[in-house]
Amino acid sequence: MIAVSTFKGKKVALFGLGGSGLATAQALVAGGAEVTAWDDNPDSVAKAGEAGVPTANLHGIDWRAFSAFVLSPGVPLTHPKPHWTVDLAHAAGVEIIGDVELFVRERRAQAPDCPFIAITGTNGKSTTTALIAHILKESGRDTQLGGNIGTAVLTLDPPKAGRFYVVECSSYQIDLAPTLNPTAGILLNLTPDHLDRHGTMQHYADIKERLVAGSGTAIVGVDDSFSALIADRVERAGTKVVRISRRHVLADGIHADGSRILEAHGGTSRLFVDLDGIQTLRGGHNAQNAAAAIAACLAVGVSEDEISEGLKSFPGLKHRMQPVGRKGAVVFVNDSKATNADAAAPALSSYERIYWIAGGLPKEGGITSLSPFFPKIVKAYLIGEAAPAFAATLGEAVPYEISGTLEKAVAHAAADAEGDGKGASAVMLSPACASFDQYKNFEIRGDAFVTHVKALQGVTMLI
Numbered sequence: 001m002i003a004v005s006t007f008k009g010k011k012v013a014l015f016g017l018g019g020s021g022l023a024t025a026q027a028l029v030a031g032g033a034e035v036t037a038w039d040d041n042p043d044s045v046a047k048a049g050e051a052g053v054p055t056a057n058l059h060g061i062d063w064r065a066f067s068a069f070v071l072s073p074g075v076p077l078t079h080p081k082p083h084w085t086v087d088l089a090h091a092a093g094v095e096i097i098g099d100v101e102l103f104v105r106e107r108r109a110q111a112p113d114c115p116f117i118a119i120t121g122t123n124g125k126s127t128t129t130a131l132i133a134h135i136l137k138e139s140g141r142d143t144q145l146g147g148n149i150g151t152a153v154l155t156l157d158p159p160k161a162g163r164f165y166v167v168e169c170s171s172y173q174i175d176l177a178p179t180l181n182p183t184a185g186i187l188l189n190l191t192p193d194h195l196d197r198h199g200t201m202q203h204y205a206d207i208k209e210r211l212v213a214g215s216g217t218a219i220v221g222v223d224d225s226f227s228a229l230i231a232d233r234v235e236r237a238g239t240k241v242v243r244i245s246r247r248h249v250l251a252d253g254i255h256a257d258g259s260r261i262l263e264a265h266g267g268t269s270r271l272f273v274d275l276d277g278i279q280t281l282r283g284g285h286n287a288q289n290a291a292a293a294i295a296a297c298l299a300v301g302v303s304e305d306e307i308s309e310g311l312k313s314f315p316g317l318k319h320r321m322q323p324v325g326r327k328g329a330v331v332f333v334n335d336s337k338a339t340n341a342d343a344a345a346p347a348l349s350s351y352e353r354i355y356w357i358a359g360g361l362p363k364e365g366g367i368t369s370l371s372p373f374f375p376k377i378v379k380a381y382l383i384g385e386a387a388p389a390f391a392a393t394l395g396e397a398v399p400y401e402i403s404g405t406l407e408k409a410v411a412h413a414a415a416d417a418e419g420d421g422k423g424a425s426a427v428m429l430s431p432a433c434a435s436f437d438q439y440k441n442f443e444i445r446g447d448a449f450v451t452h453v454k455a456l457q458g459v460t461m462l463i
Contacts, residue, residue: 001023001026001027001030001154001155001158002027002103002106002153002154002155002156002157002158002159003027003030003031003032003158004027004028004030004031004033004102004105004106004154005031005032005106005109005110006031006102006105006106006109007028007031007032007033007067007068007102008031008032008033009032009033009034010033010034010067010068011033011034011036011065011066011067012028012033012034012035012036012066012067012068012069012070013035013036013037013038013058013061013063013066013068013069013070013085013089013094014028014035014036014037014038014069014070014071015037015038015039015058015069015070015071015072015075015083015085016039016071016072016073016074016075017037017038017039017041017044017045017047017048017053017055017072018039018044018072018074019152020072020073020099020152020153020154021037021039021044021072021099022044022047022048022051022053023099023152023154023155024070024072024098024099024102024152024154025037025048025051025053025070026051026052026053027099027102027154027155028070028102029052029053029054034054035053035054036054036055036056036058036061036066037053037054037055037056038055038056038057038058038085058085058088059084059088063088063089063091063092063094064092064093064094066089066092066094067094068094068095068096068097069085069089069094069095069096069097070097070098070099070102071083071085071086071096071097071098071176072098073098073099073170073172073173073175073176074172077096077172077175077176078175078203095178096176097176097177097178098172098173098175098176098177099152099153099154099173099176100147100153100167100169100173100174100176100177100180101176101177101178101179101180102154103153103154103167104116104177104179104180104181105179106158106159107159107165108181110158110159110160111159111160111161111163113161114159114160114161114162114163114164114165115164115165115183115184115300115301116164116165116167116181116182116183116184117132117164117165117166117167117182117183117184117185117186117296117299117300118147118167118168118169118180118182118184118185118186118211118215119132119166119167119168119169119185119186119188119292119296120168120169120170120171120174120185120186120187120188120208120211121186121187121188121189121190121208121221122188122189122190122191122192122340122342122343123188123189123191123285123340123342123343123346124188124189124285124288124289124292125148125168125169125186125188126148126149126168126317126320126337127286127289127316127317127320128186128188128289128292128293129145129147129149129166129167129168130145130149130314130317131281131289131290131293131310131311131314132166132293132296132297133145133166134310134313134314134315135293135297135302135306135307135310135311135314136164136166136297136302136310138306138309138310138313139302139303139306139309139310141162141164141302142162142163142164143163143164143165143166144156144157144163144164144165144166145166145167146165146166146167146168147167147168147169147173148168148169148170148173149168150443153167164300167182169211171204171207171208174207174208174210174211175207177210178210179214180210180211180214181214181215181216182211182214182215182216183215183216183217183299183300184215184216184217184219184295184296184299184300185211185212185214185215185216185217185218185219186211186212186219186220186292186295186296187208187209187211187212187218187219187220187221187227187230188221188227188288188289188292189221189223189224189227189288190204190205190208190224190226190227191224191340191342192204192364192365201226205226205227205230208230209230209233209234212230212231212234212239212241213233213234213237213239215239216239216240216299217239217240217241217242217295217296217299218231218234218235218239218240218241218242219241219242219244219292219295219296219299220234220241220242220243220244221243221244221245221246221288221292222243222244222245222248222250222253223245223246223247223248223288231243242254242295242299244288244291244292244295245288245291246284246285246287246288246291247284249264249269250264251264251266251267252264252265252266252267253295254272254291254294254295255269255291256284256287256288256290256291258287259274259275259276259287260273260274260275260276261273261274261275261287261290261291261294263294272294272304272308273290273294273307273308273311275287275290275311278311278312278314279316279323280314280315280316280317281311281314282321282350283321283346283347283349283350284346284349285345285346285349286346290311293307293311294307294311297310317337318334318443318446319334319335319336319337319442319443319446320335320337320338321333321335321346321347321350322334322335322446322463323462324449324450324453324461324462324463325450325453325454325456325459325460325461325462325463326459326460326462327414327418327456327458327459327460328418329423329424329425330414330417330418330424330425330426330427331424331425331426331427332414332426332427332428332449332453332459333347333351333426333427333428333429333430334429334446334449334450335347335428335429335430335431336429336431336435336442336443336445336446336449337442337446338430338431338432339360339363339431339432339433339434339435339442340363340365340432340433341363341365341366341367341368341369341370341432342369343432344358344367344370344430344431344432345369345370345373347428347430348370348373348376348377348428348430349373349376351376351425351426351428352376352424353376353378353420353422353423353424353425353426354376354377354378354425354426354428355377355378355379355381355413355414355416355417355425355426355427355428356377356379356380356381356428356430357380357381357383357403357406357409357410357413357427357428357429357430357431357449358380358381358382358383358386358390358430358431358432358433359382359383359384359385359386359387359390359431359432359433360383360384360385360386360431360432360433360434360435360436360437360438360439360445361384361385361386361433361434361435361436361437362385362386362389362390362433362434363432363433363434366386366389366390366393366432367390367393367394367432368393370432371393371397374394374397374398377398378399378416378417378420378425379398379399379400379401379413379416380394380398380399380400380401381400381401381403381408381409381412381413382400382401382402382403382409383403383404383405383406383409383431383438384431384433384437384438385437386432386433387402387403387404388402390432405438406429406438406445406448406449406452407448407452410427410429410449410452410453410456411452411456413427414427414453414456414459427453429445429446429449431445450463
C-alpha cells in the first residue's frame, strides 16, 4: 500500500467505497488523513467501517472543513449530471481529485525521479500497459503495474528511487488528476466512447490530452485526427513528442510496416524489430501497441536488446484476442475486452473464417463500421440487448442467429464450426458491446466464455 502522507493531519471527504475507493480510503487513513467516507450503497459503507475507515453521511456535514474531496472515478463528475457530492464540494470551494492524483502527489513527495509511465487511449491501452510492464520486469527492473488495468494504484508498493510505475489511466481518472505528470505519457488513439460521461467527443479528447500535456515525453498515436492535433499542440507547448503510427510512414517517430516496426529520424528509417511469429502481438493494432511500448521503454532508459527480448516473450493479455481452446482446426478466442466496434475490429481482421459471438449492452454507432470484415464471418451468434439492432445491421450480408445467451452461442457456434469442413476457423467472442446487461464486467463475461468452451467435448484447453 502507498500510505498517502501528503494529506497527513488534514480533513478529507471521500465518496465511492467500491474496490479502488476502499483502497484509497485506507491509504489516506494509513497516511494520517482525517477521512470521512460515504457511499450510496449501505453494504459498502458497512464494509468500510469494518476495515477501519470512518464513515458519515456527506449530506449533513460542513464541507468547508475539508482540504480535498476524493471521488471514485466511477461516479459522474460532469455528465450526465454531477453527482450530488460534486455539487456540495463545488459550493464549498473544495478541490475534487481521485486516486491517481493522490498517487502523483505522493510520488512527487517521496521519489520524484522514479520512472512513471502512464497510458491512455480509447483502445489498446490495457495490452500496451501489460506489454510495457512485461518488458520492464523481464529486464530485471523493479516494476509496479496498476491503475485502470485492475489493480488500484494506491495498493502498489510505495515510490522509491529505481522503482518503475506503469499505470493505465481511464478518462475518468485523468479528469480527477489535475497535476498528472508521468515521465512518459502515452495517448494511443481516440474514437467515440464514454460520451454519456463526457458529453461531447471534444470534451472527451480534451481530457485525454491532459495526460500527454503533463508528460516529460509525450508518445502520441497520430492515426486519428483528434490525436494528431493533440500531438501538434503538445509539441508547440514545448513538450518532447514521439509520434507513432500503424498506418502512415513517419519522418520522425516509430511506425509499422506490416509486422515490421521502424524507427525514423529526419526522414531515415531503420528496422527496430519484426513482430512476425509473435502470436500474442499479431495484427495491425498490436503493431501500434508495440510501437508505443518501444517508445515508452526507450524514454525511461531500457536498451533496444532488452525491449526486443521482452516483446518476444510477451504472454499476451487475458480477454484480449486470447486463444483459450482448440478442437481440430477450430480455435476458440476470448476477446471479451472488445467492448465497442473499434475494439472488435482487430480480432476480426486477424482471422479468415470466423464464427462470431457478438452483442451485449450496445455502444454508440453499433457495428456498422465493422462491415469491411463481414466477408470473414461465416455466421454470427447474437446475444444480449444489442441482438436485434446487430441483426438489422448484418441483414443479408452475414448469416446470423439470435442465440440470446453466451452459453447457447458457444454451443451452436462450436457445432457449426466443427461441421463445416472448410479448414481453419475461429469461434470468437468479440462482443463489440459492454457486458452490463448480462455480466458485471467484461472479465466475468470472458471467464464465462472459457467455462462454456471447457464444457465442450473434445476441446483441448490452451490456458
